[in-house]
Amino acid sequence: MALKITVIGTGYLGATHAAAMAELGFEVLGLDVVPEKIEMLQRGEVPMYEPGLAELLRKHVAGIEGSSGRLRFTMDWAEAGGFGDVHFVCVNTPQKHGEYACDMSYVDSAFASLAPHVTSGALVVGKSTVPVGSADRLARLLPEGVELAWNPEFLREGFAVKDTLHPDRIVIGVRSERAEKLLREVYATPVAEGSPFVVTDFPTAELVKTSANSFLATKISFINAMAEVCEAADGDVVKLAEALGYDDRIGAKFLRAGIGFGGGCLPKDIRAFMARAGELGADQALTFLREVDSINMRRRGHMVELAREAVGGGSFLGKRVAVLGAAFKPDSDDVRDSPALNVAGQIHLQGGQVTVYDPKGMDNARRLFPTLGYAETALDAVRGADVVLHLTEWREFRELDPEVLGEAAGRRVLLDGRNALDPERWRAAGWTFRAMGRPTA
Template sequence: MQISVIGCGYLGAVHAAAMASIGHDVVGIDVDQRKIDTLSQGKAPFFEPGLQEILTAGIESGKLRFTTDMAEAQGSKVHFVGVGTPQQKDGYAADLTYVNAAVEGLLPYLSEGDLVAGKSTVPVGTAADLAEKVTPTGATLVWNPEFLREGWAVQDTIDPDRLVAGVPAGAEGERAADILREIYYPSIDKGTPFIVTDYATAELVKVSANAFLATKISFINAMAEIAEVTGADVTQLAEAIGHDARIGNQFLKAGIGFGGGCLPKDIRAFSARAEELGRGESVAFLREMDEINMRRRERAVQLVVEALDGQVFEKKITVLGAAFKPHSDDIRDSPALDVAVRLHGLGAKVTVTDPAAIENAQRVHPQLGYVQDRDEALTGADAVIVVTEWDEYRRQLSPEHAASLTAGTIVVDGRNCLDAAAWRAAGWTYYGMGRP
């Protein structure tokens, strides 16, 4: 099928390349000429495992191309809209400027029977408003939310755990759902659930899923706060309650909290939208979740200060990680960088290292020191703090090797990802999050 993808950022670039990889003819469209030039050369503009391979294959096969000309969308049967919905600068609500502009720009090139499929994360009610613009062209609007995990985005697009389609009522909606089934046939044929809903439900599926995940993460971090004043071990607590099938052990890992370009801004936008709907009290707990999340970053900094007996000024501190999570170079709302910046603000000589995110981090926080090589970053450090659980730190760095490089033997495990017993046995003073 001929497909256009409007917006070639993280979501759009992955979606365009993935759709080409399963056989569709895809044109990706974006206003950023530099981004389009990079993609047209078959180069991934950001780090995402597997993207470079399918991007190169799509360009070479002729199934995938990129342009800044919206007119190139004409002739496509389905138009996916995957532009960003950042948090507004003056509040918590989502900024729909890019979504509205993308749809407005697409309208002149729509034909009777076309499908406009929204993938961006938007406040509930947005699809109904956009449908009023799309319907007069003879096209149909559907809402097809994405559920990508950074680091697994290619897999989650090609082989998702579920597909959701918010469609209008009646025959028009049934036809639209059938077209999406055709697009996603390889996944559906393998048994991926395809759930057809109304617009509002489809919009709420994404934000409610993110809100639930944020709640689970924040809950265990709240338990870490209690553990720290009682002498309990939150990692053992999480293991014990995780065996309960009603709870499960996923996302029950205490640390410095969540970050990235989606979860924090999505739960804030959800709270803001609930307030607009007069139901702010229904999700009031999300504000507390946000506060818990931010407190854990400060707690990690406190542990470093306490470990150094309050003498942080001029101390060399190595920060292992800059990306908000492993297998990504995304530094948006990164807890890792937040911790590094706070330590720098206390007068520490901070050295940050990361396998993929140094360039992005350096551009946003040039005041910090950066070293690409892990061992070079560790050399001479008075203290080490792990803030992104890359395998290079949690699996491939032995405490004995680390001790041979550093000046001090203090390690703060901001992700509770190290073997505490092994590090202590090697002579390190180990501090975890919510651990004795």
């Protein structure tokens, strides 16, 4: 008999995982405790922007004309517990207020709510990013006859559907052959297509996600540190990164210097990793991550200083600043710890009249920073601006016409905080163009 799957938590990770499991042919029941979220999903709508996700939902959500009907949603823990053979826990683990450690309250609550209802023989699978050692503790919360496995997620926002259906690796931490067998059944399609399947213990599985994010954060901060050296030495960090990227031991990905990383994963994951290493007595092993974090945060302040120089070097008072970008990365509406909004907010607090435009992140940005100005188009954002800041590398911004934008701007001054625009194209249209870690002319 085909496995039945539940997905506990239908946020960014859970909604994507539930839709992907239905696409792979399973009967799926998604559970959440927020009624508005459930109502949206039942209509085949998603509470966030993620390319391809809404279409995948509508293809499978029961009650939508033409759908497979394999995907339903509920708020009833008893229904979920009785339905699933495999229960995926996909709830959030944010950073605790006022400290580096991660907040495990949502995960603990999900396990406590599911445990009384889960049937003997079922497998509970953690997908949330948790401190190493959590799985061992959580396994003890489950009733006898119910096993735990740990299966970290590796989704990239903007590519979540692809990353779930065609993962570059599947990692499972298990304690029995039966748990491994069940997860091999769940992931049979991607494994058959060639996705590597790594079987390990609980601690190693928990460490994979935080280790991967720490490595990527380190790589980004490394090239940003090189950008600082390039500015001091009049070098070109873009050419430097190109030369480094041809070394196959290094690779070209994540070597674009700019205002640094943000979002709901990298910043809080490296901080939680440091906190957990300290608890384990291995804090010296991760002291380098403090500098990685420091370099990253310093980039935002540096962009504010570049903007101050660009408007005359004194004060932002009375100056109009256009900010292109609010999301922490393109193809997402996620503004959590967004470097773009952080820079916009700092300039606003220092007296600048800031107007923001983002193709998808405007509503979330308004909720987080209601005192900033917002425009409906890039052209409206730059109208009358003394300086234009390019802070999220959307394709739409790369395709802007420098001449048309120049006619609207108060002054043709552009700071590229993502090293994604063509300097020659903008300079040819009469713009003073400056990018981080690159020669000024």
